[in-house]
Amino acid sequence: MAFAAASGTCGLAAAQPPPVPGAPTPAPIPASPAADPDASAAKEEARTHFKAGVILLQDPERPRYEEASAEFKRAYDLVHSPTILGNIGLCAMKLERDAEAIEAYTRYLAEVNDLTPAERAQTERDLVTLKAGLARITVESRPDGAVIRDTRFPARGETVTNSYGPLLGKVELGLRRGHHIFKARYPDGAESTWEVDVNSDEAHVFERPVEKPSAPVTAQPPTPEQAPTRPIPRVVYIGGIATGVLAVGTIVTGILAVNTRSRFESANDGTNREHASDLRNTGQTLNVVSDVCLGATILGAAATAYFYLTRPTVPASSATGLLVLPGGISGRF
Secondary structure, eight states, X not given: OBOOOOOSTTSHHHHSOSOOBTOOOOOOOOOOSSOOHHHHHHHHHHHHHHHHHHHHHTOSSSOOHXXXXXXXXXXXXXXXXXXXXXXXXXXXXXXXXXXXXXHHHHHHHHHOOOOOHHHHHHHHHHHHHHHHTEEEEEEEEESSOOEEEEEEEOXXXXXXXXXXXXXXXXXXXXXXXXXXXXXXXXXXXXXXEEEEEEOSSEEEEEEOXXXXXXXXXXXXXXXXXXXXXXXXXXXXXXXXXXXXXXXXXXXXHHHHHHHHHHHHHHHTTTTOHHHHHHHHHHHHHHHHHHHHHHHHHHHHHHHHHHHHHXXXXXXXXXXXXXXXXXXXXXXXX
16 A cells, blocks of 8 residues: 555645555544534644654654554544544554454445545455455463463564453454464463464463472571580690500519519529629619609600690581591590
8 A cells, every 4th residue: 555645624734744655545634613622632632643653654764563553543542533544454454463454444445435546446455465364363361361472473574473461351363374472471470372373263271370389498496506615636645645655664664673673682692693783783774764664654644634734625617527546535636
């Protein structure tokens, strides 16, 4: 269809932009013979919306059919001029809202009597094409309130997307045949998808996904904080073992020294001076060794006691790295 600016006494044509290819030729919005201020204001507002729709169709980048359709519908709601139906039908056809386009074009042909033969013929051809490709489907939302987003994937060209709803009960949609993906979105954000090759007489119920109840979370009692501890250092165990060994050595050498002294006294009768001298030297050596072991035992015990009494206090979580010794004895390292 060829869109041309209308002329008339209402002044609509003078304010319109140049013609838009592919759109019907709207007649001017008729002027009211009565000087009704409310009617005049409505017609002026209708002209404003109509001109906005034409401008949107002439966007330099690409026609903005959805926004233009909204403007034409506002203009029609204000004055109910049947000449605007041609523009509404054009936008609906471009947006692939084919049922809406068929309704608008049918009324346009029936209610506008002064169409040119060429424009009437073009509109009738478009109407035949729309009816041939129309597929009617019935959709339902459970529960009510879902908004349906329909995306058609043509064999060539860009995808076409339209939205319908919120759905209340069963709704019949007139769509163009082809591959569609319908996505129902519920007010709480839940979504349900239906993908189908639409031919006709299709029906689908969008069920809101039921979320599986999550397992109850059992509150865990708080872990009591452990009191600080004073782990025994490894040096204490080493010192204790060394002190014990030295103590045993002290006792053994002491006993040997006492025994050697007793033997020396028995042998020191002048009969065997050399043997008595050996016993005396051995006893003296044993006394020295015993004294050294005793001193080392005392020093070891003192050092072990010091390291044990001065061991540091650390948090319980840091008391790791324990050295386990035979007998179940453990120490920190």
